[in-house]
Amino acid sequence: MPRATKAKAAADGAAGGGGPKKAAAPKRNKLYTMPEKIAEGTILTDLSKAQWLIGSSIGTGGFGEIYSASRVGEKTYNYVVKCEPHGNGPLFVEMHFYMRNAKLEDIKRFQRERGLKAIGMPYMIGNGSVELKGTKHRFIVMPRYGSDISKHLLANGRRFPEETIYRLALQMLDVYEFIHSCGYVHADLKAANILLGYGKEGNSQAYLVDYGLASHYTTKEFKPDPKKMHNGTIEYTSRDAHLGVATMRADFEILGYNIIEWSGVQLPWVKDNILTVPVKVQKAKEEFMADVTHCLKTLYSKDVPGPIAEYMKYVAKLEYNEKPDYEKCRKIFSTALKTMKVANTGDLRFTISDNNNKSGPSTSKGRGKLLGKRAAATDTSVEMFASDDDDDDVIFEEKKPVKKAPQKQLKTVTKRSPKTIDSASRLIKSSPRNATPTLRSSPEMKTFNKLTPKVTPARKRRSTSFSPRKATRHSPLQKKLRTTPRDTAYGKSSSTPSTSTSHSTRSTPIATRANINFSPAISLSTSRHGKTVVNDNTTPVPRTGKTYEFNFELDVSMDANVIVNVKRKKKAAAASTNTDSAAKNSAKSMRSNEETPGDKRNTPVTRVKVRKLPSDDACGSPPTPAVTVKKSRRGVS
Ligand SMILES: Nc1ncnc2c1ncn2[C@@H]1O[C@H](COP(=O)(O)OP(=O)(O)OP(=O)(O)O)[C@@H](O)[C@H]1O
Incomplete structure (x- = not known):
């Protein structure tokens, strides 16, 4: 919901x-x-x-x-x-x-x-x-x-000292090893979810918080789950998470995207400003990881930091069901610290020295120049579920x-x-565990490429994402029932990647599970960059028929309404209308008390909301700050 x-x-x-x-x-x-x-x-x-x-x-x-x-x-x-x-x-x-x-x-x-x-x-x-x-x-x-490290990132021109990147990576690998040993993945590592210890004593240790997306990982079949596709924070969401599959390697990949960013370069999908179209980001990541050594070289103006290259190369080779080699990865970063003659103890240093500041992103062999300016903050709005347990x-x-x-x-x-425990058990175990063969090995990669739709300019005008509903001529209801995100995201169901046929042909569960699906057909708004997307069924199932009805309609209309309204929001912002200021106020209320609005614009944020317009049911929801969604039918709100 x-x-x-x-x-x-x-x-x-x-x-x-x-x-x-x-x-x-x-x-x-x-x-x-x-x-x-x-x-x-x-x-x-x-x-x-x-x-x-x-x-x-x-x-x-x-x-x-x-x-x-x-x-x-x-x-x-x-x-x-x-x-x-x-x-x-x-x-x-x-x-x-x-x-x-x-x-x-x-x-x-x-x-x-x-x-x-x-x-x-x-x-x-x-x-x-x-x-x-x-x-x-x-x-x-x-x-x-203490404070989250995204504040330091922003304060330092979106870059951490090289030693700090490696120390943070080492600390996060320890946390991953613990979480994975419990059978779970975190799935949403980012600077905003990494907090320093409290007080002066706390600056040497970072804590990974926010387990709102934690779920059991799979080591069995690789079975894409449309209900969970693209969950996470779009900038860092792993390729597996884009397919709705929780894996250990996905956590490693998310860490990888973060450390690349912490080194002062923009991730390609951020640079290309495509964050609002999850399937495009997904494709960009597939391409990036398919030839990660080369792609990293294109990101850095000088040498790619050796430890980052080595780590990413290792991650790219991981199988979906493979237990990562924590020790091997730790060694990559601890060796780098030794080479730099930096002790892995004491306070983490976030301030970039003058030298570093002038030279841009650090590399293992030298200091490179910052690659261009950061793209204007875009943001990623998505909707969520809720229920009434x-x-x-x-x-x-x-x-x-x-x-x-x-x-x-x-x-x-x-x-x-x-009841609590029983219910939790049921819910947490609902994570995708059955699966199908991996999509990551090269034949599957090829299949992915084949199946990933090409976005045409015509589509772009309205929604830069591929929309199955536009591709077929059924009524919205028929379309809803006949198409699945997977069918449509990858073009033809007959060639659905090694995942089962049933997957490619079954009707979207969103319609039946009363969740809005953040499917490839849905684009994200551009007002709040970096939010965690949750497209999930982990919330207890709502009980009222009314809620089901609403969500069903919302899903059917999501594709068009979101885009239309997002565009409008932008115009409205320019015009500084009352509606806009209400929306801004509403958006402000979601920001951390410690963050300035400017900070927030530039910080990957955890979740994006889709809000219902004030309407006939007198729910009284204010207009969304990011995206407005009509209760039913496409069209103008
Ligand atoms: N244990 C904590 N100690 C101090 N501050 C905290 C703690 N937990 C969270 N915070 C602060 O609150 C902010 C939001 O926390 P958290 O990410 O857990 O909430 P959330 O509602 O799950 O947010 P989101 O899912 O949008 O990231 C953090 O960025 C941090 O600044």
Whole structure:
């Protein structure tokens, strides 16, 4: 289900801290909702009865809000509470990932076994639910970390010192090894999801956060899953993730794209400004990885940094079901550090020295010149799912007013128990695990190329992505039922890559699963660059017929409406209309408190939202800041 922001009235009410108002409560069966504000001073009680005093808001992600928190009785705010409406999928997935895999003792054991002094693996301290303004929210409590490294990236002309790239890569490889040892992949590594430790002591270790896209990886068949295609942050999404398949090599590939970027060059698909068309990005990545040595050379004005070239070459050769050789990769980067005579200890250094700044991206043999200027920030809007699960147990409690914070009345929500785990199990296990032969080996690569549609200028005008619905002449409903993203993305079903025939011929599950499919037929808006795309079924299935109906219609109309509206948004921006400013305000509300709007424009962002226009069902959603989608039919909104 797509996500929507609250009606402005609701948001205002929340901000005002005036206590619960029935009228402002978001409707249950609507699009994704941003969370209600938790007033500073609120005390939340988690399932283990631990109490957490909410401090200030320290960040806003694509779906939830993060607050500093203190254990009641302690003075320091060394924790954070991440809160999202129950209907949102990512925190549900993240919470269960932590529950199952990332217990502190497991992490410590792993550390001991590997002889690691530290590891950048976050963990969950508590979780529970709270009702805010009539809406049930889920929250998790985690250790507090420091700032995310995307801020440093922006502050340093989108480049890290070479040594820092390798140290970060080493730390992330440790985290990958831990996650993979649990049977999961992260699938969304990027600077915005890498946080330094908290406080002065914390600058030597980076933590990989945000497990909202974590899923079981496959080592069996390679079976593309239209429901999950293109999930991730479009700049870094792996080739496997573009096909909806979770693999370990995909995590390695995502890290690879990031380190290339951290070295100060633009990824080809960023440079070519095609981020709004996932299938084009996918194709560009296939081409890039097919001849990675040569393609890297074209990216760097001078020498390609040796460790980056070596790492990417290794990743390009990995099989989809292969366990990566963590040690081999670590060696690539640790050897480079030794050669540079840089110790892999102490604070990570983010400031580029004068020398480095003048010379541009670092290379192993020398310093190259920055390759051109970064393309204007484009952004990638996608829609999300949401639903209305009541799976989690909930306990929370009325808070006492603390100093400035107005007291907020919280209602205790009925406790239910083992359902949460059962449900999580079902959901998390729903990750693609059955599969078909790999697409990555060369014959399959050829097939991919054959099947990837060529985008014509005519199509481009309306939507730069290939649209099956334009290619056939059926009614929208017929088209919906007759075409699958895979059929259409690759042209002819008869030559669908080694994946099963059934895959190529079955009707799109989106219609039947009430999810919007971020299929190749869908383009992304260009207002918020770098968002994680989630095209998933991990959220509990919505219960109301109405929701199903809406999503079905949304999917049918997505192709045209998104593009039409995106274009309009751009024009509207130039005209500075009221609508636009409302949209901007709405967009602002999603930004991290610590980020300036300028920062955000240039930072890959986690998720893109498609929002429903205010319409007849009085849902009250404000216009989307990025994309607006009509409830039904193509055409003008
Ligand atoms: N444990 C933490 N300590 C300190 N800050 C945090 C912590 N977790 C998250 N943050 C801050 O909140 C921001 C959003 O966090 P996170 O990415 O987990 O949220 P999200 O809703 O999943 O966002 P998105 O999916 O859009 O990336 C982070 O970029 C970071 O600045």
